[in-house]
Amino acid sequence: MSYPSDLAASLLQKGIEVGDVIKVVRDDGLVVEGILMPRPKGGRYIVVKLKNGYNVGIDVRRIKELELVAKRKPQRREKGEKPPRRPGYPLVKVLGTGGTIASRIDYETGAVKPAMSTEELVEEVPELLDYADVEAEQIMDVLSENMTPEMWSRVAEAVHAELLREEVAGVVVAHGTDTMVYTASAVAFAIREINKPVVFVGAQRSSDRPSSDATLNLIGATIAAARSDIAESIIAMHGESSDTFVVLHRATRTKKFHSTRRDAFQSICAQPLAYVWPWTGDVEPKSRPLRTRGDWTPKLMNSFEPRVLQLRAYPGMPPDLLYLAKDKGFKGVIIEGTGMGHVPEYLVDAIKELTESGIFVGVTTQCVHGTTNLNVYATGRKMLEAGATPLGDMLTEVATVKLMWALANYPPEEVPKVMVTPLEGELRERRLLRDYRLSYRR
Amino acid sequence: MSYPSDLAASLLQKGIEVGDVIKVVRDDGLVVEGILMPRPKGGRYIVVKLKNGYNVGIDVRRIKELELVAKRKPQRREKGEKPPRRPGYPLVKVLGTGGTIASRIDYETGAVKPAMSTEELVEEVPELLDYADVEAEQIMDVLSENMTPEMWSRVAEAVHAELLREEVAGVVVAHGTDTMVYTASAVAFAIREINKPVVFVGAQRSSDRPSSDATLNLIGATIAAARSDIAESIIAMHGESSDTFVVLHRATRTKKFHSTRRDAFQSICAQPLAYVWPWTGDVEPKSRPLRTRGDWTPKLMNSFEPRVLQLRAYPGMPPDLLYLAKDKGFKGVIIEGTGMGHVPEYLVDAIKELTESGIFVGVTTQCVHGTTNLNVYATGRKMLEAGATPLGDMLTEVATVKLMWALANYPPEEVPKVMVTPLEGELRERRLLRDYRLSYRR
Structure with a gap:
């Protein structure tokens, strides 16, 4: 936190403390003015915070001049002490x-x-x-x-x-x-x-x-x-x-x-x-x-059910990953499917077995952008029949959190409805064209 | 494939076949000229491909005029028949x-x-x-x-x-x-x-x-x-x-x-x-x-070892997902980690158990952009000690494919080296600033 003892001594001599505004002149003539910042142990640099918010490090051995410009504002307080309130400040x-x-x-x-x-x-x-x-x-x-x-x-x-x-x-x-x-x-x-x-x-x-x-x-x-x-x-x-x-x-x-x-x-x-x-x-x-x-x-309503699996569909994905949910007593699964939310068709039986055991299976898209739709292709329709719930444009991370939350705060039969009800902007009916931007320019 | 019999009859009468250039006038005066395309059963529209590549559908009941502009080029051939080669065309x-x-x-x-x-x-x-x-x-x-x-x-x-x-x-x-x-x-x-x-x-x-x-x-x-x-x-x-x-x-x-x-x-x-x-x-x-x-x-070299798990790290991720690899005889695991490639620290023991059993554990980033680096944070260093292999900026999908390929084509001891050797642009030392583009404009 503090500067090495030799530098600390030199600073102390000039009455300079961390938080003061100082002016430093380096051996090549560079002049830096700003707030002296604390340093972790081992550094051979002093760190000065400039007015634009940037921190600048200056090699201690290259300091030609060092002077105190202004003492810090008297806002320092002891740990745990509440700050005095200033009128007009939120x-x-x-x-x-x-x-x-x-x-x-x-x-x-x-x-x-x-x-x-x-x-x-x-x-x-x-x-x-x-x-x-x-x-x-x-x-x-x-x-x-x-x-x-x-x-x-x-x-x-x-x-x-x-x-x-x-x-x-x-x-x-x-x-x-x-x-x-x-x-x-x-x-x-x-x-x-x-x-x-x-x-x-x-x-x-x-x-x-x-x-x-x-x-x-x-x-x-x-x-x-x-x-x-x-x-x-x-x-x-x-x-x-x-x-x-x-x-x-x-x-x-x-x-x-x-x-x-x-x-x-x-x-x-x-x-x-x-x-x-x-x-x-x-x-x-x-x-x-x-x-x-x-x-x-x-x-x-801050309970979360951690027994949720987050899985990502891929070619060759083994059914074992889905059966694990049943074998180990998980309460829900979020599958980040390909495209509009697909999994390989040979996994449909496993999904069915899970949903029939009362395990919620929600589906998102690994495309990041866009929404799920299990009505377009045959595979998707079979997933729907097996009881999978498409989660629209909900991000996989957010779907996982929401499922952990829904499972802990609602009776099991209400979870599917909670999952497809927009609560915090996580699920949207409409997306704007400008919300998608290409990584390249024409 | 073909048009409903009543429309087909009308087309046939005019000597029009799929592939011909036709001109259609709709009851509202719209004039469309282009190639008549085939239609799947059940359609009440004819489909005309315009010069700009777009297909336009026109309701059969609204067609006022329909005429043949030009017969199609004589390129049609029987199924399976090889096309004649034309000089100068690749x-x-x-x-x-x-x-x-x-x-x-x-x-x-x-x-x-x-x-x-x-x-x-x-x-x-x-x-x-x-x-x-x-x-x-x-x-x-x-x-x-x-x-x-x-x-x-x-x-x-x-x-x-x-x-x-x-x-x-x-x-x-x-x-x-x-x-x-x-x-x-x-x-x-x-x-x-x-x-x-x-x-x-x-x-x-x-x-x-x-x-x-x-x-x-x-x-x-x-x-x-x-x-x-x-x-x-x-x-x-x-x-x-x-x-x-x-x-x-x-x-x-x-x-x-x-x-x-x-x-x-x-x-x-x-x-x-x-x-x-x-x-x-x-x-x-x-x-x-x-x-x-x-x-x-x-x-x-087209062998692939399908027994590879692709997993995605998330808060609360159960060690069961990793142990599954050992229990079910998988040969490798790709973990899409958070940030620079992290997993929750409580999973480090499971990674160690896998790598000590000879299962390759590779790590990518779920940020999509950027690269893995397990040297910056304490969690990453522990993952390295446990034998995880960071895969740089390799995309998770590509890492999964490469691992399936490496496991099937190289002896196990060479797999880690193959995985971190750039072969097909999948692993890059340098990324350009312009390769990352924000979803919003300032």
Whole structure:
């Protein structure tokens, strides 16, 4: 966290602390002015956050001049201490769950692991205070690939508690990106009639890296929670490669679409809800929200049935994968079918056996875009006869979450109806032509 | 196939046969001139193919005038009879496997099923003869969702036999779209050093529907087979919604990305190989092929080991899915991981047990775009220690095919090396920024 002792001594001598605005001149004449950021152990660089939000690292051995420009704002507070409220500023609650946004590189192993508390994170991004009073709380510390349905329940419970607090304008959930769509969709279903913005935010690069997207995303998410009218579960991530804007996506229509890029998240079969311009604080609506802010009391239905199989159809797919559901007592299966939702025809008998045992079998499309339709081809019709339920344009991730939720909250005979009833924008009758965009230009 | 007896009689009276150019005037004054197309039973419409490639249906009861403009070209021949070769025209072999491109609606059940032979199909698209002499053969009749690895072997064998014929300029394979990427990738691996264009083509709408994409795609594929220099396994499908151009994609870098649109196929993490302009016959290169035409002899290695599991990681994914591989004697597993290729950490033990039993465990990313990297996060490092093999930017579909092929053609100890060795463009060291495009515009 702190700088190596020799550099620390030099900083201390000049009365400079982390958070102060400093000016650095490098041996080649480069001048950098900005906020001195904390560093993890082992770094030979100091990190300065520029006004445009970028972090710059400067090799300690190349520093020619170093001077204090201004002491930091006196917003630092002890861990756990609630911030003083400032008149006119909305209160945003930031819940930390772990993930890259709260990670820094472990310089011993070289790997990234969750380390930074949400409070430290908020402290690292003083710009948040331009838009809101921020109250931070770490509710768990999990890389998102390790999130489980049981943890979704806990996240939903914590978010719900904040939504009931009248003074809270909106909630930000810092979360790993790998399974963010799952958790954000889980919250969309688990809190019925969300009454304020619930904004999931993450980072593709850890927050101590100069190229980190954590700062911009966190500012964007906080603005959305404080100022936007959208009373839904939202995902807020980089709009493009550079640090320009943050896109708000409906949780149930989002996919992590690139393993590493900062602009990895995309709205699928849908337009984004809004753009947020973090350097001006503007929220630019892009499509109609399901709900806008209101003063009703949202209801918590946060149970999830984890015994659901998610399978992907492929040539040669063995019936064993389907029979596993029956053999091991699973309650439901989501099959990501080919094209309009097909499986190889030799699997139809297995589907029939499952549905006759009371196991729900839902079908999505692995094409990502478009919708299922089991009425067009002979194979699809046989799947329908065997009791499979086509789930339209519901994304496979979201269908899995919704099924786990439906199985835990409704009697078995109601589950099929719940699954094909649009609740949170996850199932749409109509798609617009512009919702599909080609990877190439003519 | 033929028109209802009353209409047929009226056509016969005027000496009009299917394939002739006719002029129709409708009761509202609409005038349509084009080729009279065959119709499946039950239709109350006649179908006229316009010069721009579109089919137009006209209600028989609304026809005011009907006249013969020109008799069809005398290219009709008996089934099975080889066409006469015309000097200066390259020979293209069309292999039919079934699927929508060879389908028409069954008006009794309303469903689409494979019905039309490839020969009839070629006869329906006389424009093919502007670019090539065409020889057609139906090698199977399968909706692509029902294709199996064993059928890939047969397709590869048939394609290989044609590639050995000196007089054949290129091969077109008519195939269903659902699993076209699998079969086309299987051919890419099963025929080592393909020496001529092998062009897979399909249709998203059956060829007796006015909105069918079969005509344009088939013309584009035939032009590619006859004229293009690309000696690879290629997928040729609509470039955009309207009937303007056909895109040639490298089989191993393609995904069916929409369940219903005509422009459903996209190159992933790559630019298309070329555009084909069917109304002029031009082939416009867009990226560098792996090989261009040559006179070497391609080698057939068309065995596939079907005992491979394809799994998709998700929160709550049960270890049972992995243990199934060991319990049921599978030889390999492809896991489509979250983000850079992660699975929930509690699955690491199961991966270890599999790899220690000699089962290959390969990892791809379910983000579609980007590459795997198991060195960044703690979970990934544990997966590496457990023996998982990250497969870079290889698409999950292609990784599954490659593993089935590698397991059948190489000794087990060589499989891991084969899997991480780029053979057919399926694994790339570098990706270009422009290969990723957002679903929204700023």
